[in-house]
Every structure is written in structure tokens, then in C-alpha cells.
Amino acid sequence: MKKIIVFNILFYFILNCSLQVYSQEISISGQVVDSLTNENVPYACIYIKNQKDSIVTMKYANERGVFVLSYPTKTEGNLYVSMMGYKEMKNNLTLYNKNQKIIFKLTPNVNVIDEVIVKSKAYNVTKKIDRTVYTITEDKIKNANDIYDILKTLPGVVVDEQNKTIRFKGGQPDVLVDNMPANFLYPKLEMLKLDQIENIELIDRSSLYGGEGAGGIINVKMRRKEPYALSAYYSNETSYTIKDKQLNLEENFFNVNYFLSPFLLFNNFDSKIENEINTTNVNGTLLNNNILFDKKNELNSNIYKPVTYDNFGVFIPSQNVNFLLVYGYENAKKNKENITNEQILNTNYNYKLSEIKNDIKNSRANYFLSKLFFSTEKGHELSLSYTYAKYKNSTNIDANQKYNTFQNNINSDSSYNYSSEQIANSSIKYFDFYYNQPLNKTSRINVHASYSSQNYPENIYKYYISDIEYYPFYKASDTKFSKTVAGISYGKKIKRFKIDGTLNYEYSLIAANFTRKINQSDTIISVDLKTPFYSPSLRLSYSINKLNELNLGYSYTNKVGSPEDYLNYTDKQNPQLWQTGNSNLKSEFYNKIYSSYKLTKDSLNFSLELFYKKTNNGITYINYPVTPEVFLYRPENIAMNEQIGSDISFWYQISKRLNINFNSIISHSTYKADELKEIAQIYNITSEKIIRKQFGTVSIMGIQYKFNYKKAGNPGFGIWLNYYSKEISYTGFNYPFFDFDFAISKRFFKDKFFINFSIENILGNFIEKKSYEDYLGIKSNTINYLTENTMAFRVYLYYIFKDGDRGSKDIKY
Template sequence: MKKITLLVFCLFTINFLSAQSPSDVESISITGKVVDSNTNQPLEYATIVLKNTKTKKVTGGITDEKGLFSIKTPKGNYEISVEFISFKSTKLPTQTLTENKNFGTIKLVEDSSSLDEVVIIAEKSTVQIRLDKRIYNVGKDMTVKGGNASDVLDNVPSVDVDVEGNISLRGSENVRILIDGKPSALVGLSGDALKQLPAEAIERVEVITSPSARYDAEGTAGILNIILRKGKVTGFNGSLNLNAGNPDQFQISPNINYRTKKYNFFTNLGYSYRKGPGSSFTELEAYFNGTLQNTRTEEREFERKNSGFNGNFGLEYYLTKNSSITGTFFIRDSDNGSTSTNNINVLDAINNTNTSDIRIQDEDESDKTKQYSLNYTNNINEKGQKLTLDFQYSDSEETESAIINDASGIENNLTTEKSKNTLLQADYVLPIGEKSQFEAGYRGDFQDLTSDFIVTPTLSPDPSNNLVFNQKVNAFYTQYGTKFDKISLLLGLRAEITDVKVRLLNTNENFDYNYKELFPTINIGYEQTEDRSYTLGYSRRLRRPRFWYLNPFESRSSQNVIFKGNAGLTPTFTNSFDLGFLQKLGKFTINSSIYYQHSTDVISRVSRDEIRPVGPGGENEIVTIREPINLASEDRYGFEFTANYNPSKKLRFSGSFNLFQIETNGNYLYQKYELDNFGNVVTTPEVQNLDNSNGSWFARFNSMVSLPGKIQWQTRLFYRGANKTAQSDTKGIFSTNLAFSKDILKDKGSLVLNVSDVFNSRKRQSTSYNPSIDNPTSINNQEFQWRVRQISLNFTYRFNQKKKMEKPGGENNDGGGEEFGG
């Protein structure tokens, strides 16, 4: 309770300090909507410029994805203009504003003279705040040039990507990843497919920590929604991105768009090849009856080769001025290879070598995915009434073969996973008056998956298995949003009906799970002044066990480390609360929040030890078994702080800090393995208490500096604090990225030199105690490095595009006009 009180104190201390700014000038609000005069399509990021004729001060804002704007400004006499790329600017009559005013729908006309050289905005607002989410625009982030989607996510506040590529939000890995608001084959069966998606294909990332009812209830930590680039300007335009680096890396990513009055064709392509050397060191101390018996060391070197092609093709056809149909086709074809050389030594209690071995594992993996999507959008009227229908079908297949060669002989592994996914979705929006709206919708998400794992020659126990996984989720939602005075309110309720069938064909075991659940959501916004606002969110979420967690058969990363699933896992349910605060102080912007989550039946990975015959001689050795189980409960609470400071056009600084505390409660029932006085293995039931209290944190700092010669210099620093569970300790990790950018070819081209992990320090160092720190049967010390320092040179060429700085008033727009999220 003391820690929660401290977090609340931190938040309101910031509020108190911010409140010491000069008294607020009486302000009024102007609203409206900006659309294309030909198609009536809303224009996102159109700029509204307000110039006070007396003070000459320029303010303004930008439109949201619905073309809406809402800007607060002091009373006064203003010159007002509305601008958008490749459209003629519209100037409204100079007028005196003394009260709130709605300008209605403003129609912009295309500027045909601009088609020879289309203008794009390259520096959008870094952060935008909506009622139920925060939006981070990729913009000019140079440190992700030549990278992939994982690199982009690793640069987003609140998000962390560890050395193995696991993505977490506010310290929790249970985060739902969407592409353009929907589950997508771009994420892949295991999530590794994000490493194949070029960073240049991503426009922005939405961090949704308090999702409204229109979103899936999946993901107890929240949702990361990746929005891909789509051309919005008339004519033929695009860009070509080339990247080369050391260790070996090559990537080419063309983005092409052609838009007319009737249709819009857009595509994102990417081919990449890279080598990823890495290494790990493991020291496993085995204790029999409390006495050190032996120590096993493994020094492993990885040589990885990854090559892959991604293609995303889309065609939007405007049926009428108010409706359109969009079809997209996505294809991914990747081939990955890896050679792992593992030097193994087993030492006795006084460090004399008993045995030595070299274990070589050659792996080849192919991943082929096709996805078809169809969207129908009908903007029924200018008041905002809207109907959208979506259909999506994907077919994925991953095949992995491995040859393992050690002193025991040669072992062949073959894994084949096939998945067919179908998505049906309908959403309807009905405005009620000028400041309220009602929404309702349906989503059906259906997955059929098979996983076949074959090991030859047959081992004992035989790890070969064949799993059939079928999951159907039918969801219905409704929500109501309204705004009165300075308060915005969004209330929603989602119902999800889940039907899961698991079939283990090798053992003829069947597991069926059926549950119906309600998921209420509440989001409240209070805009105290133009520069200060609060948000409060509540949502109920769940985590469904994925198929690889339900598969009880064993897979091995080494002779002595085995992972197996648990077919008896049940879903985790979480109640989340989030209180946010936003304050602007001139060129300084603060965004902070405190959050609390209570979860039941928490899915957690645990470890235990068994004694098995290992190696060519069949000697008894400790073997670590890792598996997921349900623990009783978990309480997670924390404080998050993000700040942006732009003292001048040549200097930009931003930083974020996340401090969280996790309290876990639960017991682990397992079979304890011991040796009796005659050297025989005996087992007894054991209950291990896994209650644990863990506090950790991570922080980022970014700077953008303009050097002489129009060279841009960006630095990114990141630190993740130490972490502790009931069975392990993990040390902190520090990393640094540097990037230098120079525009060439009359601003049509850009060169970026990027150094990732400058000090080669991105390594995970951990110690595991099985089954617990207090009474271990084994202690495992490990150091792991997924990839080494990377140096790359990136070249981007834009055709029929020209870089341009953000329009006045758009640089620090953190609110937009979207009252009810989206």
C-alpha cells in the first residue's frame, strides 16, 4: 500500500508543479471536419493554422483519421487557413472568435499543379494522445532505418523487446499485436515474422493500454497496433530504400503508390538477407541431496542466415463519394538457416573433467504465408454515420528441420505447422447529436492449426507428437461515447464466446474448453485547460493459452534443457486501471500515468529438475524441465513518465521512465527427483511456494541534434533494470544506438549511418535456481547474446515526393480532435 501511495504522490506532484504556470487565458474551442471535395473522404493530418492578427502568434492543430479537428485557442481576431499536401489551401474570412464555434465540413480541392512534385510531411508529431490510446509516429526516427518491426517497437515508450525478440508492454509479455487494427499473418505463428517486416513499411504504432470495447479482449497488458503506410496523395509517387551493413546485411524496400479520383493503388515490398552471429554460455551446477555433484558448462556459438520476401499489395476503389472497397493481398516467403556449435564439458565436484562433447545442430526453416483481405467502408453521411465490413483469410505454413550430431549419434527433427485463419468483422457508428455517438459491432476469429513433430531415431521418452488445435472466438460489442463541457466519456461492453479444441493424436487425448465472458470498459477524459488534461481507464482483459503452451510434448534446446507445454492451462483474467496526465509547458510536454492490474490464474513459466540418463554412457544427470502453469494471482502496479523537450529546431530531446512492482502468489505441484543411498532415482510429490515480490524499471533517452552541413545526429540510450522471480535473478542491460543522416540529391534522397548496440552490451545475464532460490537442486548461470553490434548504411530515394517540415501548429499537437478514440 505504501508503494501505491508513492506512485500516486509522484503523479500529483507533477500536476502540482505544472499548475504553477501562469494563470490560464480564457479559451474557446473551434471544431470541424476536413474532406476531399471529390471523394468526400476524410483527410487525416490536414493542418489548421490560426494567426492572431494582434499578437501575430501562430497556433493550430491537425485532423485525426476521421478528418475531425478540435482546437482550443484564446479569444481574439484570427486569420484561419486549412492546408493539406497536394491540395489547394483554403483561407477562411478573418474573424473575431469570442465563443466556441463549429466550422462544419471544409472541402479541399486537389492542386493539379502539384502532381509533378508531391509534397509529404516527414516530421509528424512524435506523440498524440487519444482517449483510449497513445500514437507514436515513426517519422524521422533514424535509429530504425534498415531495421524491422521489432526494432520499431523497441523504440516506442512503454514497450521493450528483449535480446531474444520477446515483446513486452510495461514489463508484461502478454500483449496483443495487431496490424491495421486486426489480427494478421504478418505477426506469424510465433511472432518472429515481425523481424521480416521492414521498418520503412510502418507509419505509426498505437499503444493501447486501456482498450475500448471495439478491440479484442485478448492481451492483459494491452494492445500494440502497427499501422502500415498507405499512399494518400494523388498521382504516382513512392520511395526506394536500400540498406547494407556488417555483420552481413542487405535489404531493399520499395513503397509505391498511385492514386486517382476513382482508385488508389498502394504497395509495400521488402527483401532482406542477413547473418546474425550470437553466442551463449551456460554453467549448470547439479546438487544431489544438497551436495554439489558436478558442473556442466556449455559454450555455444550461433551462425544464422535469414532471407525473406514480403509483399503487401492493395487497391482501394471509390464506389461513390461516400463509399469505397479495398482489397489487399499479403505474401511472405522466408528461408532461415542456423548452425549451432555447442562445446560441452562435465566437471566433477573438484573441477576435474569427467566428459566432453561437441553438439552441432544444423537447422533450416521455411515460412510461407498468404493473406487476403477485403474491406467495405460506407460514410453514410457527413455527420459521421459509418458502416465498415471486413473479411480476412490467411494460410500459413512453417517447416523446420534439424540435424543434431553429438557423441550419442545423429538425431533428425522435423516440425511442420500449418494454420488457416478466417476473420469476419462488422462495425457501425451512429452519431447522436453533435457530441455523442453510438457504436456496435461483431468479430468472428477462427483458427485451425496442426503441429507435427517427428524425431528419428526414436528416443525414450519419445518426443514425437501430432497436435490439432481449433479455436473459435465470436465477439459482440457496443459502446457509447459523449462529450460535455470538458469531460469525454466512453462506455463499452464486449461479449466473447470462446470454443477451443485440442487433440493429441499420439496419445489419443482430447481437451475441450468453452467459456462465455463479458468485458466492460470505461474511459474518461478531463481537459482542464488547453495544455493540461487527465484520462482514467478501466478494462477487463484475458489471456488465452496459445497452442505451443498447450502442447505437452517435449522439445529440446540442449540435452539438459527441455521445454514442454501444459494441456491443462486455463485463461488468465485481468482487471486493469490506468490514470493518465498530460501537461504542456511551452516547448516541454509531460505525459505520465499510474496503473494497476489484478490477474487471476496467471500463466507463468516455471522450471523443475529431473534426473535422467544423458549422453552416450547413459549417466544420470540433472535435466531442467521448463513448462507453463497457472498461478493463483498477480498484482502489477507502476508509474510511467514520458517527456519531450524541443528547445529549438536544431535540438529535440525525449525520454521515458517506467517503474513497476509485481506481486505474485501461487504454488507449484511437481515430482521431486532424488537419489537414494544405492544410487537409485526416487520421486516424491513436492509443493513449491512461488510467492514473489519483484520491482524493476526501464528507461529511454533520445536526442536529435542538427550539426553543421545539415547533418542530423540521433542518439538513443536504453537501460532495463534487474529482474527477479521466485526462481531466477536477471541483471540489468544497457544499450546505445547512434545514427547520422544527410539529405542529398536536392532533398530527394537521404543517407543514414546507423550503429546499433554501440558497446556490444546487449546481453542477458541470469541465474536460475530450480525449483527455488531457497532450496535448489540445480543452479544455472547463463549469458546470452542474440546478435552482436550492427553497423549499417541506409539510402532512401523519393520519387515525386519532397521532404517538408511540419506545418505551424502541428508539432506539438497531442490531443487531436478524436473524442472517442478509434
């Protein structure tokens, strides 16, 4: 017994001594200041790298530049101090072999283009000529679960967290990570580790490439260039729709990365399945040849669409040069079954159509992408990218139609069976060049160019009636569409003003040969359209103070139609919907004026953009009622399409547990389609002058709450309210629509495992989504019962594997 007691005493004594030796650390505390002004530099990053070049520990200075950093005694390596706008400081750890306080003096980087640095608790804001840079601080990271929580705090950035989509400057932005496409390196943005983000750049696309600039660019800069030696990510999304009583395994995604210095090898595999059961009911009247008909139509469609894609490649990151090389493929299949029942009648006429149509599409794509990006501390930037994709598509349609006609007291029945086969092979090439040259601290110039082409060398369409090929409906084509853009931009900062102008030269080419069978012989119909165009744009910015900014911009842009839009030939393969082009079709020319106001604070971000957009020849696709049973689909230039409105986004953090966000687009639209009256007379269709004016809005508000802010991983919930007001078009309008979503989420295993449960479109089963049409003698109400708009339960989860690399698993925060 005594031996056991003595042994236990010795064991605990040795263990205690070992723990004391192991736990010995060196502590460095101090302050980071500006070497020229001796002012505090808040939120600087202080970190230590060991001899394996892995980060051992990292800390951020507070708002006064004060920090405390501890590391194990036996650590060998270097200490770094970095901050946007300053030269990075690097010293060997042997200089700090005792617990001590020290003042780090950072030297401003005088080569950086003239910047204004705004300091706040949330982040530092650096305003450059062509972008605004937000350096994310530790406080901001603590409040965020993923990158979406950070993005929605930035002015002008709107995040739909339920659908994981982002809107910026009125459109979907290009999201980059270290100037490379995020959809390859981080296909799921949740993969980004927040503590590795150095800053986020919000870039007005028009300041780099001119034009309208809708969507902008969001560039996430990572602090660490060396990713994990081996890491992986898995996510799954499953839903259950109440209306369809259907369980959908919507997506399985798997990513794996391996770092073999200096290469990052990656592979992304994704499989998606879409299941939809949709119903559309149309009831109305049709005036044709001065005879009024009642018209009813019910369309039921079942859609099953599995998609599988995989891409793999190599990424070579460095301080000044990044290179990306990707190869990928995609396989998709779409099975669609349509069941249509239509009735057209008046006092002396009753027409009934019943159709069952199966549509099967198969497509395969192979693509290759490469991009090189080079930058210097002085602000030089060079970007080169090339993309090539090849597509093989096939479509098979099999339809059975039954007709019943009652006219002049005579009842007749008939049937019509047809099928078609289509093979379409195509390729896409895209090349992009961009170079930015700083002239001095307050001005810069850039040149840019791009070339894109779409070639369809083989597009063959065969049509069968009762399994016998019907040559008059045979189609073949060889088409090419290309667009070349070359431009120059100049930017200048004058005190609080920034001015930025761009002039682009655009050249569009459509060259197409369409083969049709006329009198059993091939007839070639050619389309040759060349469109040169100069596109100017101008932007003016004024900084009211460090937190408020006003912007004003103008752009003049051009858009041409597709090759088939200019083909003067009527295809009648679909018995109910004929199609034709329009050789007189003109390109769309848009004038747009916009202004914006941005406010940035610690717990509040607000952005307001006012816009005015007008075209006098917008391209619109119109269904003309040739007979009560047959419509003709044809592109036309509408006389005028004018929009004026505002795009508002707002984020406010009420407390550390509660925040709200709101975004809304409010606009007034005007449509004038005087030409339709003249065109309608050609087809003997009744038409009145069409002038429509209407206010409209799309508003989304989100409320999020965390149950316990201090404990990581505790659950939080969110509510999103969605409102879509009455929206007009040249044919009619959509009725207002309101719905809301609810979600609750929780993290496990040190934030590696995440699960989110949501109830979407909670009112979708009770509120009908309706629209109204009134044009060319057509008046109808449409009610849609779509899977995407009905109530659904959804579970989304992901897990991050292998969190650590080459010694960095010991990192401390």
C-alpha cells in the first residue's frame, strides 16, 4: 500500500513538472503605431510563423493598437506585423526571448495609390480610385458564422442566405478569391475560413471595363497564401415539398484540396437533382377576325433533371503572382413530361386539344480555363485569362395530340403523332486582358480587351410524323457569333473628388447559314450582320466625409440578338406555336444614369442607388394569335422601355445577438409599343395602342438572432420576409406576392459541422401566384402552382475535414 502511495505521489509530481515545463510561454505585449505620426494603428495583425512557414499563433491589435501575444518557449521562426497601407514588418523571434512590452512602428507604404483609411471597430475602410477595401477585424469575425454574415454588412451588398446568392450594384457580382474565380477554388463560399480573410474589395466593374457595370466585383483577399496540406469539405441539401409530397435529394457536393508547395491541387465534385411538379391554368378571351372566343388552358408538367459535374486543377499562389489552371466536365439530363388540355369555344365553335409530350435532353460539356494575375505594391495589375468549352447536346421529343372539333353542328375527331431528333454541337472561346498602370499617387490608366465567340458548326433537326421523316420540317445550321471589345480607362483623384472615364470599341459579328428543305431540295438562307459600336461611360465620386460617399455615373451600351432572331423563315414544327425571325430587327441601345450614396459605420451600413434606364428599340418576343389555335413567336423592337427607380440596402446590428437587414428595389416602368398596331394589321389582328405605366417594388427583410453570443456553436434563427409588388410588362402585369421563410441553425465540433433547418415559402400553399395579359386581342388570367413557390422543408449541412497543416494545427487565436 505504501509503495502505491509513493508511486502515485512521484507520478503526479513528475506529471506536474512536465506540464509546467510544457506550458512555459513567452508573452509579448505592446502597441502598433505609425512610424511617421506615432498615431495608433488599430486592428493590425501580429502573427508568428515557425521554420516550416506555418502560422503558430495570431492576434489582432485592438482599436488603440494594443495587443498581447503568447507562444511556446521553444518556438523558432519569425514575428510579423501587417496592416493595409503599411509595409509588413518581419523580425526573428530571438529578439523577443523575454516577456516584454514593445512598440512596433509600421512604415506607411508610399507606393500605394492615394488612399483614405477610415478606422472603425468593424473594419478599416481604404478608398482607392477604382475600389473600396474593407479590412475585416477580429470583432467582425466573432459575430459571423460564415462569409455571408460578413458580406451582408458591407454597403450595397445584398445576401439571400436561404438561396446562398449575392447581389451587388443591381446584379449578380463576380466573386473572386485572391483575384481568381471563387467557383473553382471555393465553390461553396462557406469553405472560406474567416480568420484567414485579410480584406474584401468592392469594385465597380465599370471602373475596370466600362459599360453599365451591373453586378460589380467582390474580391476576397486571403491572409495566408499557404492553404492546408490536406483538407476536404462535404455538403448536402435535402428538401421535402408539401404540395408534391416529395422528398428531394437536391445536392451532394464534395471538395478535396492538397497543398504540395508551391502547388494547390483541388477537385470539386457536385451532383444535383431537380424535381418539379408544376401546374399552370389560363382562362381568358381571344378576339380574332372580329370574333370573340373563350379560351381555357391547363398545363401539367413533371420535370426530372439530374446534373453531375467535376472539375480539377492547380492553383499557384504567391505574393505578387497567382496562376490558375482548371479542367472540368458536366453531364446533364432533363426529362420533361407535359400534359396539355386546351379548349377554345364560342356559340358556334368548340375546339378541344389533348396532348401528351415527352421531352428528353442530354448534354455534355468539357471545358478548360487558365488565368494569370500579376500585381505589385505600386498598384500595377496584369490579368490574362482564357476559356475554351465544348458542348454536345441531343434532344428527343415524342408527342401525341388528339383533337375534337364541333362546328356547324358537325363533330369531328382527329389525332396527330409527331417526334423529332436534334443534335447540336458547339464551342465557346473567351479571352480577357486587363492592365492597370498607376501614373502617380492620384491617377491611373488601364487598357483592356476581350474576345468571345460561340460556334455552332453542327445543328441538325429531323422531324417525323407517325415515324416517317417529314422533310419540309428538316432544319440544319452552321452559325457563329463573336464579339470583340477593346477599351481604355482613366481615373483621377482631386481632393475629395474621383473621376473615372472609359471608352470601349465593340464589334459584334453574326455569320450564319441555315438549311431548309423547300420543294424537297436544300435551300441555304444566310444571315451576315456586323455591328461596330462605341460605348462611353463616366463615373464621378465625392467623399462627403470619411464615412459618407456620393457617386454619379452614365453609360451607353449596346446589345444584339441571337442568330435565329434575324432569320426570315417560319418554322412550323410545333403545331400550336410557329417561330420566325425578323431581318429588320435592330440592336438595343441603352442609356443609363445612376447615382448612389453609401454610409459605413460600426453597426450600420446603408446604400442607396438611384437609376434611370431607357431604350427606344428594346428587343421583345411576342406571340401573335394567327388563328384561335395557332400563335406565331417573333422578335420585335418595342418603341420605348423606360425605368426609373432606387435600389436600397440596409444592415443594422441592434446588439451582439440581434441584427436586421433590408433591401428593396422600387421602380417606375413605362412601356410604349406603338409599332405593334402596325404589325398586327399585317396578321389581321385586332390591336390598340399600348402604353403602360406602373410603380413596382421587390422588398426583402431578414431578422437574425443568436441565442448565446458568447458560446460558439449555439443555435440561432432567422426570419426573411419577401414582398413582390405588381410588376408590368408590355403584355400585362404580375399580381403582388408576399411570403416568408424561417430557419434555425447550429454548429458542432468546433464549428466544423453545420446544420441548417428551414421552412420556405410558408404561405406558398395558400397564396396564388397570378398574372394578367391584355394585348393584341388577348385577355387572360394565369395562375401558376410551381414547386419553387410552394411550402418546403429544407435541411442543409456541411462538414469540414482535416483542419490543420504542417504544424499550423497548433495555431492559437
